[in-house]
Every structure is written in structure tokens, then in C-alpha cells.
Amino acid sequence: MISSEEKEQLRSEFLNLGFDVVRFSDLNPVDDDRLREWIEAGYHADMEWMARSLEKRLDPSLVLEAACSVIMLGVNYLPPAGDAATTQKGFAKYSLYRDYHDTVLAGLKEAGKLLEERFGLGPREYRYYVDTGPVVERGWAAAAGLGWQGKNGMLISKEHGNWLLLASIFVPLEFENDGPLQKGRPDKDAEPELGLLCGKCTRCMDACPTNAIIEPGLVDTRKCISYHTIENKGAIPRELRSKFGSRVYGCDICLDVCPWNRFAQAGRQELLESRYAVAELGLLDLLKMDIETFREVFRKMPVKRTKLRGLKRNACVAAGNLLREEYWWPKDGASREVFLEDVKRVLLELAETDEEPLVRSHAVWAVYQLCGDEADALLAKAKAKEEDDSVLAEYLQG
Ligand code: B12
Ligand code: SF4
Ligand code: SF4
Numbered sequence: 001m002i003s004s005e006e007k008e009q010l011r012s013e014f015l016n017l018g019f020d021v022v023r024f025s026d027l028n029p030v031d032d033d034r035l036r037e038w039i040e041a042g043y044h045a046d047m048e049w050m051a052r053s054l055e056k057r058l059d060p061s062l063v064l065e066a067a068c069s070v071i072m073l074g075v076n077y078l079p080p081a082g083d084a085a086t087t088q089k090g091f092a093k094y095s096l097y098r099d100y101h102d103t104v105l106a107g108l109k110e111a112g113k114l115l116e117e118r119f120g121l122g123p124r125e126y127r128y129y130v131d132t133g134p135v136v137e138r139g140w141a142a143a144a145g146l147g148w149q150g151k152n153g154m155l156i157s158k159e160h161g162n163w164l165l166l167a168s169i170f171v172p173l174e175f176e177n178d179g180p181l182q183k184g185r186p187d188k189d190a191e192p193e194l195g196l197l198c199g200k201c202t203r204c205m206d207a208c209p210t211n212a213i214i215e216p217g218l219v220d221t222r223k224c225i226s227y228h229t230i231e232n233k234g235a236i237p238r239e240l241r242s243k244f245g246s247r248v249y250g251c252d253i254c255l256d257v258c259p260w261n262r263f264a265q266a267g268r269q270e271l272l273e274s275r276y277a278v279a280e281l282g283l284l285d286l287l288k289m290d291i292e293t294f295r296e297v298f299r300k301m302p303v304k305r306t307k308l309r310g311l312k313r314n315a316c317v318a319a320g321n322l323l324r325e326e327y328w329w330p331k332d333g334a335s336r337e338v339f340l341e342d343v344k345r346v347l348l349e350l351a352e353t354d355e356e357p358l359v360r361s362h363a364v365w366a367v368y369q370l371c372g373d374e375a376d377a378l379l380a381k382a383k384a385k386e387e388d389d390s391v392l393a394e395y396l397q398g
Helices: 004-016 031-038 048-050 052-059 099-119 137-144 203-207 225-230 259-263 283-287 290-296 302-320 336-353 357-385 391-397
Strands: 021-026 068-078 127-129 163-170 213-215
Touching: 004 021, 004 068, 004 127, 021 137, 021 163, 048 052, 048 137, 048 336, 068 099, 099 127, 099 163, 099 357, 203 357, 225 302, 283 302, 283 336, 290 302, 302 336, 336 357
Parallel strands: none
Antiparallel strands: 021 068, 068 163, 127 163
16 A cells, blocks of 8 residues: 555645646446446447447456556646637637647656656556546546536536546556545545535536436437537437537537536646637638638647538538527627628538538538528529439428
8 A cells, every 4th residue: 555645745746747636546346337328328329439448448457457546637627717718609618728638648648757756667557548548537536536426427526616627547556545525525435426516406407408418417428519519420410400509519508507617716727728719710710611721720629520521510500500599799790680691601602512511411401590481592503513412301301
């Protein structure tokens, strides 16, 4: 067993590396049936990698045979008040930073070096991950007492609200458990409890526009805006599109409404890097974006994951929703009429000329939403040129 002095020394050094929370847990699996049931029910949509790595997720010894503890780390990514990132409605907050998989990884590498120096570990004797490995990060974070898993599924911290990114280091070292949270304070002998400090609140479940939180803590990915705007490579299901509002990358709705955020302070951002260009983008910028601009603006950013076609697909959905309550006002302050006319013109261009059927079909959908009875006439030229069946199907449904 590592002495408590050495453990506290390590904790404070990891905090100095830029992590905001550092806690330790042993590796007795808890409540792991829910993950298996989630996969069996198909709630993981087409994220087959989740199913393929299920056994590893359930049993850390398949990841690192000699592992006996996990060090769970949290990075606060709440932007400072007044930051451009706080007014960007289309993009999830985490996506306004340079890809955290890279920047937090830099901190993990430093943490690894410390483990090697301090405990004589070789580089292959421990494993670290930040969303990149077969690890149930929220489960272990709850077991280590970083917070509790809320009804929105998020690991919620009393100090940092919903705004922690999580990372883990599996080590063949025996650290004393910090223990999961209990109502009062951490308790080494307790088990993590879903919704521990949620009480009767159900704000996140009520606020989810697609009713994706099917029971407390459990998200049906097939309905989740975050999944569709980030991971889904195909068409956005038609029945969900009108519920997406102006969200073009990720979704923070069930995080934003959580009352526990009121205690959160902005993060130190030592393991993060803001990119204001994205925070200031407007809907027309996205609809009109060319590949060079996409590469330049989203270089090293999470958003590059969707590729230009995915981002334009999402922007078409947001454009189709402009007439509903949450439309996206043009950033240059043009009148609502002028803005809408500009959007319609760009959508018609996309429907006629974009090289991606995925973009054309979603542009067609958006024109039908915005132009009502006039849509058929406006789209006649684009339709006459169309040869792709998936896009023609969109015209048929109108
Ligand atoms: C797949 C995935 C998604 C999917 C599915 C989301 C979901 N709810 O499962 C999609 C694409 C939709 C998604 C969306 C988002 N994600 Co995501 N995602 C993941 C990923 C890769 C796996 C999550 C998973 O296993 N889900 C399956 C469910 C059943 O498992 P679970 O949520 O962990 O909950 C179960 C277990 O914890 C288990 N359990 C309970 N107690 C214990 C104890 C122990 C010891 C164990 C082992 C298990 C266990 O029971 C729980 C309930 O079933 C993780 C990274 C990782 N490797 O863990 C990031 C992760 C969960 N995502 C993250 C983020 C930030 C998001 C978004 C906010 C992004 C955005 N703004 O759009 C949204 C939030 C949506 C939401 N309400 O959950 C963060 C969450 C940080 C936090 N503080 O909670 C993570 C941890 C990535 C990271 N490293 O920071 N995500
Ligand atoms: S991320 Fe958005 S769509 Fe997904 S569960 Fe939360 S509120 Fe619902
Ligand atoms: S909004 Fe309410 S129910 Fe949902 S996670 Fe936060 S405290 Fe829990």
C-alpha cells in the first residue's frame, strides 16, 4: 500500500499539472450490469466500438492485467463569464477548445513521467486515457468520489457542476480509496449512487428536447442530439430534426439546466486552449463554408470529426428551424427579413450544387421548412437536376 503522504504528494503534483480534481479508487467493479444492458438494448446506436470493447470496459484487468487502482482526474472547462464561448448557441462548450483529447493528453503524459520517477514504473506498466480507451469513465469517477452521476448521466461535481472532462490512469499500485460521495462527505465503504444529490429535481429530463433521457442516468443515444450532430455519419432522422433548434455540434441542454452549475467557477484552462474563431461563427458562415476554411478554422478542433459534409448537414437542420423560437440571429445585426432571405438563397444553392447528397437532402428539407407552399417552385430547378435517390426521397416527403 502506498503511504498516505506519498498519495497526497502525488495528488498535489497532479493538481499542479493543471488537473482540477484528482482522486483514487480501487478496482472492484460496481453496478456494471447497466452498461451491458445499455448495449444489449441498442442504446449505443451505431457506435459498434462500444459493443466490441464491452468486456474490457467491464473488467479493467483486461486493459492492464496488474492494475489495482485507478487515478481519476477532472478538468474544468467552464469558460469565464463574458467569454465569446458563453454566447455561442450552436456548439457544445467543450468543442470551442482545441481538442481536449490532445491537450489533456499532454497533462497525462507529464503525470505518467511523475509515476515513473516516483514509483519506478516502466512506460508499459500503467495506462492513461482521456475518452480514448475502453473505460467507464463516469462510473470510475463516481467510485473515486469526483462527484456523482446525475439523472442526465453526467458526472456532476459539487465544486465544478457539469463542467468536468474526465481522464483516468490505471496503475499497478495500491492506493487507499478516496471513496465515493455520500450525502455528507466521501465514504470509503459506500457504493456510488445514481442521482445522489439530485433529490426530486428532474430538470434535465424535462428539458431534453428529444426525450433522450429514457430513465434517470440513461440516455438513448439514438435520440440524442449530441450523438446525431457528432457521431452519426448519415441522415438526421426526420422526426428529430425540428427538435434540434440551432445546435450544430454537440448539445449541452441537459447540462446547462442543472442547478448544481451555480457553484461552478470558470476553469483554470491550463490543459485547454480556447479558439475564439469558432465561438464567433454564425449560421451563414457554416452554410457557406468551403473546405479550405473548414480545415483552417477547425484544425485540431473536435468539430473536424464531422467533416465539412456533416457540419453543413447540421447547419441545414438549424437553418430549417429558424422560424421556430430558437433561431440564430445573424452576427452582423442584419434585419430578420434580410437574414432569412440570405439563408434561403444559400440553401437553394446547396440543394442544387453541393457535391454531397447528404448536404443536398438536408438543404431540401430546410427549404421546405422555411418556404412552405413556395418551396416546390423554388426547388424545381434543383429537383430537375437531381439524380440521387436519397435526395429525391427528400423531395417526395416535402
Ligand atoms: C459513448 C459516449 C457518448 C454517447 C452516449 C452518451 C451516454 N449518456 O452514454 C454520446 C455521443 C451521446 C455522448 C454525448 C455526450 N458526451 Co460523451 N461519452 C461517451 C463515452 C465514450 C462512453 C460513455 C458510456 O459508456 N455510456 C454508456 C452508459 C450506460 O454508461 P455511463 O454513462 O458511464 O453510465 C453507467 C456507468 O457509469 C454505470 N456505473 C454506475 N456506477 C458505476 C461504478 C463503476 C465503478 C462502474 C465501472 C460503472 C458504474 O452505470 C451508469 C448508468 O448506466 C464517454 C467516455 C468514456 N470512455 O467513458 C464520453 C463522456 C461520457 N462524454 C462526455 C461528454 C462531455 C459528453 C457531452 C456533454 C458532449 C456534448 N456537449 O455534446 C454529451 C452528454 C450527453 C449525456 N447526457 O450523456 C464526458 C462526460 C464528462 C462528465 N462530467 O460526465 C465523457 C466522460 C468524456 C470525457 N472523457 O470527458 N457521449
Ligand atoms: S445532450 Fe441534449 S439531446 Fe442528449 S440527452 Fe442531453 S439534452 Fe437530450
Ligand atoms: S438537472 Fe436536476 S436531476 Fe438533472 S442532473 Fe442536475 S440536479 Fe440531477
